[in-house]
Amino acid sequence: MNKKIIKLVQYLTNLSLLLSSTFALADNASQYITYNNLLFDRDGTVIIDNSQKINSITYKDHYWIVQLTNSSDSLLYSNIRKIDNFKFAFEKKGDILKFKNIDTLTYLGEERIAYYYQDTKLSVVIDTDGNLITPKGRYYLEIGPFINGYAEVTTPEYDEGYLNLQGKFFKKLPKTTLTQKTQSQTKPQCKIITSDTIMQLCKKNNSQYLVNSKTGKETDVGSKAWTTNFDCIPKNLSAGYFWLGNYQDGYHVYQIYDYDGKMHYQNQYYAVSPLYGTASWVQDSDNSKKRLIDITGKTIGEYNNYTLLQVGTEKLYYAQKTTPKNKDKNSDNDNDNDKQILLSIFDVNGNILLYEDIVGSEQNSHCHRDVKVLKNAENKIVWPTNLERECLLDRYIQSAKTDNDNSYRHKKQESKAIEIPKDKVPEISRYFTQIQSNKNTNPFTFEKGDIYLTGPNTTKIEGIAELSIPEGYIYSEKYNPSNTEHCDRFVAPAYDNQNRLCINVYKLGFIDLLEVKKLFDNKTNIENLKTKISSRIEDYKEYKDYQKFEWLIDPEFDFENQSLKFGYRYHIAESDQNRTSQIIEYIKFAKDHIIVFKNDYYDDYNDFKPMEFDWLNRIKVFEKADISSTYPCSKLSIKDSALSANKFIYLDKEFCFPLPITTLFEKYPTQTELNSYHELFSFRENRYPIKEGKTLWN
Numbered sequence: 001m002n003k004k005i006i007k008l009v010q011y012l013t014n015l016s017l018l019l020s021s022t023f024a025l026a027d028n029a030s031q032y033i034t035y036n037n038l039l040f041d042r043d044g045t046v047i048i049d050n051s052q053k054i055n056s057i058t059y060k061d062h063y064w065i066v067q068l069t070n071s072s073d074s075l076l077y078s079n080i081r082k083i084d085n086f087k088f089a090f091e092k093k094g095d096i097l098k099f100k101n102i103d104t105l106t107y108l109g110e111e112r113i114a115y116y117y118q119d120t121k122l123s124v125v126i127d128t129d130g131n132l133i134t135p136k137g138r139y140y141l142e143i144g145p146f147i148n149g150y151a152e153v154t155t156p157e158y159d160e161g162y163l164n165l166q167g168k169f170f171k172k173l174p175k176t177t178l179t180q181k182t183q184s185q186t187k188p189q190c191k192i193i194t195s196d197t198i199m200q201l202c203k204k205n206n207s208q209y210l211v212n213s214k215t216g217k218e219t220d221v222g223s224k225a226w227t228t229n230f231d232c233i234p235k236n237l238s239a240g241y242f243w244l245g246n247y248q249d250g251y252h253v254y255q256i257y258d259y260d261g262k263m264h265y266q267n268q269y270y271a272v273s274p275l276y277g278t279a280s281w282v283q284d285s286d287n288s289k290k291r292l293i294d295i296t297g298k299t300i301g302e303y304n305n306y307t308l309l310q311v312g313t314e315k316l317y318y319a320q321k322t323t324p325k326n327k328d329k330n331s332d333n334d335n336d337n338d339k340q341i342l343l344s345i346f347d348v349n350g351n352i353l354l355y356e357d358i359v360g361s362e363q364n365s366h367c368h369r370d371v372k373v374l375k376n377a378e379n380k381i382v383w384p385t386n387l388e389r390e391c392l393l394d395r396y397i398q399s400a401k402t403d404n405d406n407s408y409r410h411k412k413q414e415s416k417a418i419e420i421p422k423d424k425v426p427e428i429s430r431y432f433t434q435i436q437s438n439k440n441t442n443p444f445t446f447e448k449g450d451i452y453l454t455g456p457n458t459t460k461i462e463g464i465a466e467l468s469i470p471e472g473y474i475y476s477e478k479y480n481p482s483n484t485e486h487c488d489r490f491v492a493p494a495y496d497n498q499n500r501l502c503i504n505v506y507k508l509g510f511i512d513l514l515e516v517k518k519l520f521d522n523k524t525n526i527e528n529l530k531t532k533i534s535s536r537i538e539d540y541k542e543y544k545d546y547q548k549f550e551w552l553i554d555p556e557f558d559f560e561n562q563s564l565k566f567g568y569r570y571h572i573a574e575s576d577q578n579r580t581s582q583i584i585e586y587i588k589f590a591k592d593h594i595i596v597f598k599n600d601y602y603d604d605y606n607d608f609k610p611m612e613f614d615w616l617n618r619i620k621v622f623e624k625a626d627i628s629s630t631y632p633c634s635k636l637s638i639k640d641s642a643l644s645a646n647k648f649i650y651l652d653k654e655f656c657f658p659l660p661i662t663t664l665f666e667k668y669p670t671q672t673e674l675n676s677y678h679e680l681f682s683f684r685e686n687r688y689p690i691k692e693g694k695t696l697w698n
Contacts, residue, residue, distance in 0.1 A: 029062060029063075030062070030314045033353060034059075034309075035345070035374060037054040037056065038050060038057075040354065042353055043378075044380065046385060052068055054066060055067045055068065055102060059311045059312065061107075062095050063095055063097050063107065063128075064096045065097050065107050066097065066098040067099045068101070068102075086126045086131070092128055103116060104118070108144075109146045111127055111165075112127060122139035122140065122141065124139055133166065135167060138169075139156060140153045140155055140163075141154045146165065150163065189203040189204070190202035190211065192237070193237065193238070193242055193244075194238055195239045197213070199212060199242060201225065201227045202218075206223055208222060208223060208225040209221065210244075212260070212261070217261060219260075221257075222247070224247045226245045227245070228254065228272065237274065238276065239276055239277075240275065241277075242256070243255065243272050244257055246266070253266045254268075256295050264295045265295060265296055265297040267282075269282045270283045270286055270288070276348040277350070278349045279293065279300060280295075289302050290302070290306055290319075292306075294350055300346075301319065301321075301344065302321070303344070304322055305319070306318060316345055316347060316348075318343060318345055319343070319345075320343050321341070322339045322340070322341055322342075323339070323340055323358075325338050342355070343356045344356070353376070354375065354376055355375055356373070356374055357373055357374075358370050358371070358373070364387060364388065364391060366388045366391040371391060371394070393428055396429070429454050429474050432452070432454075433454040434452075451476065453474065454469070454474050454475075455470045456469065456471050459475055461595060461619070462505050464623070465590055465619050466619070467491075468619070468620075469618075473491050474491070475491050476489070487502040489502065489503045489504070501597055501598070501599065501615065502596075502597070504595075504598070506594050507593050513625050516559075516564070517557065517559045520557035526555055530551060530555065549571075550568065552567035553566050561617075562625055563586065563587060563589065564587050565585065565586045565587065566585060567584035567585065568582065569582035584599050588616055588621060589625045591624065595621075
């Protein structure tokens with residue numbers, strides 16, 4: 001047989017043995033790959049996604065520890081005097097442990113977990129099935145990891161000792177039978193150069209020899225050869241193939257050898273990395289990029305930097321490179337930040353497993369801008385799992401005011417219109433509310449985050465009413481809404497959630513609706529009310545150039561449904577700017593509360609569109625205002641809601657209840673607010689300039 005063929009067969013045999021050992025654990029959890037707090041198997045199948053907010057993913061023993069993030073800054077206090085919720089604090093599925101709260105659980109190794117009580121700052125030990133291991137009622141200040149069946153602990157009395165796996169406490173570490181390690185057959189003047197201790201570099205006969213301690217084969221590599229065992233740290237030693245330093249024609253070179261003493265490649269380098277498989281990182285100079293090469297010297301890729309991640313016995317390379325960034329077609333600004341970093345993940349043999357790539361509108365018409373995706377070795381996108389949906393979601397967020405922070409929505413920061421196919425809006429709006437709810441809600445915290453719902457649906461409003469959310473709308477509510485001028489609770493069209501309808505609730509005390517009906521039955525009174533409100537614009541005439549005011553909805557009271565509504569628009573022209581805005585309010589009475597639907601104070605007329613639904617008919621109050629009784633002050637309990645109104649003065653008949661609605665029509669010198677709600681009918685100015693060259697009156 002041809003000698004070249006024999007050598008090729010031997011090489012392939014050695015390589016196959018090495019690769020078989022690498023992939024023997026293909027079904028082992030240590031083969032999983034972490035990426036941005038996600039977990040994948042080696043073909044890119046998602047093991048852990050982002051449906052829950054994850055703080056970290058780490059690997060210990062044979063477990064992947066997934067630490068979820070609390071949705072609130074408030075700590076979860078596990079009360080030591082109450083029932084312990086060991087089995088509810090985490091989930092175990094195969095080799096994955098999902099810890100639900102930060103600073104509560106710590107994996108100790110050997111199937112044991114420390115459970116920490118944040119109220120008493122004491123801990124107990126449980127197993128990975130949620131069973132208490134330490135004796136009930138026995139706690140520890142500190143518990144270390146389990147090593148060889150024992151963990152160092154400190155008691156509340158500051159006594160130090162050890163726990164065994166059964167939870168028994170020992171003052172001193174019990175004597176155990178130590179397993180004698182097999183001593184490697186290292187001869188004098190020999191150094192171990194591989195992690196399995198088989199290959200050694202020995203000084204002999206004024207030269208250096210590679211010695212295979214298993215076969216006894218020796219190879220003379222010259223008197224100036226030295227080992228590159230990377231500071232003699234055993235975990236850094238190579239396996240399968242390895243580097244030797246040497247001199248060739250007076251030059252310092254690095255050489256790759258195998259266990260048969262055969263040199264496969266040599267070259268001059270500034271630095272090389274250990275060979276954990278058939279690939280190594282090399283650097284030509286101090287300032288040069290790092291190249292991944294195979295054992296023949298062929299370059300696999302060039303990168304700015306890399307890190308080595310070890311998971312159990314597995315090792316992976318996470319390499320990053322800088323590439324030019326495509327200019328944002330929707331941006332009018334140029335900046336120096338025109339670079340982007342892309343990640344590639346390799347195994348120790350240089351095989352690409354997963355890598356980042358950029359997809360733009362040219363590759364996917366649904367993407368309004370460049371999107372970073374993760375691909376597998378077959379160039380298939382594995383994350384996001386639904387690129388079209390994510391791109392449409394990005395369009396949805398970019399084109400809408402989805403942030404409750406009002407400062408975000410300043411007029412100077414208005415985004416350009418980004419179209420979304422109408423048939424995709426229901427799916428995308430539901431997806432948006434789903435991920436927002438998953439991200440902000442955690443049943444193991446006392447405080448809840450934002451609520452997001454998509455119609456058709458129903459939701460309760462502060463326990464006094466129920467709102468019906470129609471198809472094509474979303475509903476959002478902050479935890480403990482402020483009920484001030486901020487839009488902490490709102491409904492908005494799914495296709496245009498810049499158009500928000502804010503919902504605030506105010507506890508005013510009992511309102512005399514019969515008096516309201518009498519007022520509104522008199523048309524002269526209504527005209528006088530309209531004149532009074534519109535005349536407020538007159539205050540600007542002394543120092544402004546032009547003013548105009550119009551009613552959009554005449555003040556109208558519905559006695560049967562216990563509601564009223566009104567709306568107006570105004571325009572103010574000055575020498576330096578124009579301002580146009582509008583106020584539209586629907587008000588529902590509910591016992592001693594009013595529920596106010598209003599356009600967002602931070603919207604000007606260019607943003608806000610007419611309401612598509614009669615929202616007053618979409619809210620059902622649980623207890624209507626009582627129109628058949630009066631509430632003299634002497635019969636009201638001091639705890640009664642009527643007495644909670646700011647304008648109430650106890651035993652003053654002028655302010656006895658029911659409260660006349662006329663008291664809400666104007667401000668009193670000593671009272672500027674009524675439970676955070678200004679005048680029921682009022683002129684309020686939104687101070688945002690209209691767009692240049694655009695007026696309402698064209």
